[in-house]
Every structure is written in structure tokens, then in C-alpha cells.
Amino acid sequence: MPRNKEFDYDEKLIVARDLFWKKGYNATSMNDLVDAMEINRSSIYLTYGNKHDLFLKSLTNYIQKKDKQYRLAAEKSEDPLEAVKNIIYSVLQSVLLDNNCLFTNSVFELAGSDKEVGNMLAKQTLVAVALFEKLLKKAKNNGSLTSDKSPRALAHFLVSGLTSIYNTHILFSDKQLTKQTTAILIESITK
Incomplete structure (x- = not known):
């Protein structure tokens, strides 16, 4: 008779996600996952699959978290340009x-x-691009976005710019520089 799982699937997935987040995929061993998740190796394989499968599930979980973050940030304003800024500030x-x-x-x-x-x-990047593009088109239509740049190209630029905010902070751990990078990204749509 098989044993019932004695752990919360989502809770342990978040533990694995955060470990991959901290250490990276290649530096995270199965032993690291067993120790962090506090479940045995066979339970990990039976529940989540191999390390790669677990990573894909963890990444999916992280992407869902970010999608929700962007959506909630955008919903804080009915003005589309402010919604874009809210996402960047989030x-x-x-x-x-x-x-x-x-x-x-x-x-x-x-x-x-x-x-x-x-x-x-790539698929998730296109989801973020589509969100920005939709908001930028609305902003262009209502006159709050005066740029002559294509909303789609600008949306791609903004999504790449979000990565630059992370890169700046990860590499230099300088809050002021990170805030300046963010301000420059926002200026790209406001000037």
C-alpha cells in the first residue's frame, strides 16, 4: 500500500524554486534539494520528477509569480503610461x-x-512584451505617449530594461545606481 505524501506540494516547490534562485541550476545538487526541501530523494523523483523537471516546475512557479506581480502593478492605475511605470517600479x-x-x-x-x-x-518574454505593447498602444492613442517609436519595439526595449535593473543591482549592489537605471528606463517612455 503506497504511503500518502506527508508534505505540501506547493510549499516544497517554493523551497526548491528559492534554492535554484539562490544557487542557480548547475550549482544546485540533488543533495542540496533533499536537504532544503526536507523530503527524501525518492519522494522528490516520484512527486516532481528529476532535477530538470523540478527546475522547470520551479521556473513555471516563478513565472506565475512575476505575471501576477506585473498584472497587479498595472492594475493600480487606469492610465496606461502610469501602469507601465508601476510595473517598472514593482x-x-x-x-x-x-x-x-x-x-x-x-x-x-x-x-x-x-x-x-x-x-x-522566450514565451514568457513575449507575454511581458504583449502586456507592455498593449499599454503603450493605449498610451499612444490617448496622447500620453508622444514617442514616435513603435509600441512593439518599445515594449521589447522595456522588457530588456527590466533585466538591466536586475543586472545592475546584482553586479554592483548599489541601490542608488539601481534606482538611476530604473529612472533612465522610465525616461525612455516619458521624454
Whole structure:
């Protein structure tokens, strides 16, 4: 008779996600996962699959968290340009609190060598681009965005700029520089 799981699936997934987030995929061993999740190796394999499967589930969980963050930030204002700024400021707050980003880490560590991860990250990037593009088109239509740049190209630039906020803070741990990077990104749509 099989034993019932004696742990919360989502809770342990978040533990694994945060470990991958902190250490990266390649530096995280199965022993690290067993120790951090406080469940045995066979339970990890039976519940989540191998290390790669667990990583994909962790990354999916992180992406869902970021989607929700962006959506909630955008919903704080009915003005589309303010909604874009709210998303950018929410990223700044995340950077200052977490000092890391599983998405950004995964882009640089795995996207070029792991097709499945690369596809997942590219798909999510396009989701973020679509959100920004929609808001920027609305801002252009209501006159609050005066740039002659294509909303789609500007949306891609903003999504790349979000990564630069993380990169700046991770590399230099300088809050002032990180805030200045954020301000310059916002200026790209306001001037």
C-alpha cells in the first residue's frame, strides 16, 4: 500500500524554486534539494520528477509569480503610461528586496544551452512584451505617449530594461545606481 505524501506540494516547490534562485541550476545538487526541501530523494523523483523537471516546475512557479506581480502593478492605475511605470517600479522593489531573479539567472545560465528552458523564457518574454505593447498602444492613442517609436519595439526595449535593473543591482549592489537605471528606463517612455 503506497504511503500518502506527508508534505505540501506547493510549499516544497517554493523551497526548491528559492534554492535554484539562490544557487542557480548547475550549482544546485540533488543533495542540496533533499536537504532544503526536507523530503527524501525518492519522494522528490516520484512527486516532481528529476532535477530538470523540478527546475522547470520551479521556473513555471516563478513565472506565475512575476505575471501576477506585473498584472497587479498595472492594475493600480487606469492610465496606461502610469501602469507601465508601476510595473517598472514593482521590478525595482523586487530587486531591492530579493537582490536576485530566477528568470534573469536562467536566461544567462541556461537559455542558450537548454532548449526547453530557452523556449519557456522566450514565451514568457513575449507575454511581458504583449502586456507592455498593449499599454503603450493605449498610451499612444490617448496622447500620453508622444514617442514616435513603435509600441512593439518599445515594449521589447522595456522588457530588456527590466533585466538591466536586475543586472545592475546584482553586479554592483548599489541601490542608488539601481534606482538611476530604473529612472533612465522610465525616461525612455516619458521624454
